[in-house]
Amino acid sequence: MKGELFILSSPAGGGKTTIASLLIKEIPKLKRVITCTTRKPRPGEKDGVDYYFLSVDEFERRIRENRFLEYAVVHGNYYGTPKDEVEEELSKGYDLLLVIDVQGMRQIKKARPETVTIFLLPPSLDELVRRMEHRGDPPEEIEKRLQTAKKEIPAWREYDYTVINDILERAKEDVKYIILSNRLKTERFNPEKIKDNSLRELMGI
Amino acid sequence: MKGELFILSSPAGGGKTTIASLLIKEIPKLKRVITCTTRKPRPGEKDGVDYYFLSVDEFERRIRENRFLEYAVVHGNYYGTPKDEVEEELSKGYDLLLVIDVQGMRQIKKARPETVTIFLLPPSLDELVRRMEHRGDPPEEIEKRLQTAKKEIPAWREYDYTVINDILERAKEDVKYIILSNRLKTERFNPEKIKDNSLRELMGI
Numbered sequence: 001m002k003g004e005l006f007i008l009s010s011p012a013g014g015g016k017t018t019i020a021s022l023l024i025k026e027i028p029k030l031k032r033v034i035t036c037t038t039r040k041p042r043p044g045e046k047d048g049v050d051y052y053f054l055s056v057d058e059f060e061r062r063i064r065e066n067r068f069l070e071y072a073v074v075h076g077n078y079y080g081t082p083k084d085e086v087e088e089e090l091s092k093g094y095d096l097l098l099v100i101d102v103q104g105m106r107q108i109k110k111a112r113p114e115t116v117t118i119f120l121l122p123p124s125l126d127e128l129v130r131r132m133e134h135r136g137d138p139p140e141e142i143e144k145r146l147q148t149a150k151k152e153i154p155a156w157r158e159y160d161y162t163v164i165n166d167i168l169e170r171a172k173e174d175v176k177y178i179i180l181s182n183r184l185k186t187e188r189f190n191p192e193k194i195k196d197n198s199l200r201e202l203m204g205i
Numbered sequence: 206m207k208g209e210l211f212i213l214s215s216p217a218g219g220g221k222t223t224i225a226s227l228l229i230k231e232i233p234k235l236k237r238v239i240t241c242t243t244r245k246p247r248p249g250e251k252d253g254v255d256y257y258f259l260s261v262d263e264f265e266r267r268i269r270e271n272r273f274l275e276y277a278v279v280h281g282n283y284y285g286t287p288k289d290e291v292e293e294e295l296s297k298g299y300d301l302l303l304v305i306d307v308q309g310m311r312q313i314k315k316a317r318p319e320t321v322t323i324f325l326l327p328p329s330l331d332e333l334v335r336r337m338e339h340r341g342d343p344p345e346e347i348e349k350r351l352q353t354a355k356k357e358i359p360a361w362r363e364y365d366y367t368v369i370n371d372i373l374e375r376a377k378e379d380v381k382y383i384i385l386s387n388r389l390k391t392e393r394f395n396p397e398k399i400k401d402n403s404l405r406e407l408m409g410i
Contacts, residue, residue: 121404123400123404124401126401153407154407156408157409160390160391161389162389162391174385177385177386178386181379182386184368184379184383186362186364193369194326194328195328196328199328199329199358202355202358204362
């Protein structure tokens, strides 16, 4: 049984990274897609864990080799989703959680319409700024990210699901419901779950 | 914001009534649709709670008045879903849980394709019989219901979701995820949830 790809987007400070990390720990058979970037690591970020940190040369080589599901330039840095890794994990039956921006979502949704897309909304713009300040983003970055947020938020209607991240635990549970309910879709039913032969026969599996 | 109609089906002894009762208590703004029947109440069943118990004359009068969303004859008794009540509660914003059989599901899904349908599977046929015995169904009824189950189970593929009722608590949670995640769909987003005016403006709500 193939897994599904879930896209989680939110403005900077919207909580997408935190929620993704919590869910990966909590939900079995869910993996995060590690994306590639040419931006410098922030303090504490690790290569192969937070991102694959690539040089501009290496990134551009992979673009030419058509090895990205989507890629874009944001604030002067490349960001991209590695194609082979995603297809491989999905075919192994893993669900995948991909944290990307609106541009990335649009490219992937076009190529894979079955992708489930989730937009995380902050309760207010003030709260968004407060969270960026709290995590120590430099003031000039905050202003830049707030402007990006203002461009991205109007895209919320293009997403399949909209979750308000007011209380973190609540928002995390909401995203969890979306992922777990998707596994219960009849087209994703795993015949191995039924051991009883007379029932299997009736079900035609 | 309009609510959604959820259909829960399973063979007799599959656990649909138990799970429905638990979810009604647990999930806010979820109501059970009380259906009408002409069969006699079982011990403990109450009119207006478990079913509306109607006489054959009254049921047939309502059929003529087109007051059922669907109706059918099962084991010589009428069963039907009252139309006005469903539409009224949905438009008030309640989600509705309707416990009906495969025939009923088909009629309603045809009339309302957006209806979310869930099939509860027993882990095995033996377990199904065991549960009917446990709740005290008379042996001749058990045999009749088992034959019906064998006709109904092959219809599992027509449902949107398939949930295995092996462990009751687990199956109940699964159905809960389906109902709660549906509320997070962007087309069901409730603008009243956002109080911040600058955010409302950006969202276009």
